[in-house]
Amino acid sequence: MRTKLLAAAVAVAALGGASLEALAQTKPDVMVAQRQAVMKLQGKYLGPIGAMMKGAAPYNADVVALNATFLENLARMPWDGFDPSTKGEKSKAKPEVFTDTAKFKAAADTLEAETAKLGAAARAKNEAGVRAAFGGVAKACGSCHDGFREK
Numbered sequence: 295m296r297t298k299l300l301a302a303a304v305a306v307a308a309l310g311g312a313s314l315e316a317l318a319q320t321k322p323d324v325m326v327a328q329r330q331a332v333m334k335l336q337g338k339y340l341g342p343i344g345a346m347m348k349g350a351a352p353y354n355a356d357v358v359a360l361n362a363t364f365l366e367n368l369a370r371m372p373w374d375g376f377d378p379s380t381k382g383e384k385s386k387a388k389p390e391v392f393t394d395t396a397k398f399k400a401a402a403d404t405l406e407a408e409t410a411k412l413g414a415a416a417r418a419k420n421e422a423g424v425r426a427a428f429g430g431v432a433k434a435c436g437s438c439h440d441g442f443r444e445k
């Protein structure tokens with residue numbers, strides 16, 4: 295048990311080190327492009343679910359399950375791209391992203407939590423659950439944009 299735990303800790307430490315190194319080698323302008331690409335993909339996979347929620351498209355549980363699962367994974371990806379080294383790059387990120395970091399992280403965590411709920415309901419083919427969770431996801435996108443994205 296002990297050795298197992300130790301091995302896991304070493305593996306996690308190694309992983310952490312590796313990802314930090316990878317980040318350090320990524321140029322700031324590339325990081326901006328990558329985080330914007332993840333944001334765009336979030337829009338791509340959220341949009342069709344939104345259309346179904348509004349009744350603009352027929353409800354399709356398979357599409358919802360796939361899109362919500364993509365969204366749940368995408369929701370974990372943008373954040374390391376908001377690295378302090380990107381501060382001077384041209385982007386729509388407000389300066390507060392780098393000054394009000396606790397609030398920005400809280401907004402990111404909220405999105406991760408809300409997309410996890412949506413993903414679970416969608417994979418369970420629970421339409422009522424999807425409808426209940428969707429608003430929380432949309433709100434998580436919008437409230438962060440209100441505070442942290444230039445219009």
Ligand code: HEC
Nearest residue numbers: 330333334336337385386387401402405434435438442443
């Ligand atoms: C924690 C804050 C935060 C959350 C949550 C968030 N965004 Fe963003 N989003 C931003 C910021 C900041 C930018 C500007 C990034 C830049 O220009 O580098 C942005 C940019 C975007 C863009 C424009 C990308 C481009 O450059 O073309 C889209 C589209 C987008 N977000 C969609 C979404 C969707 C959909 C969600 C929810 C599923 C979401 N965002 C959740 C902060 C957030």
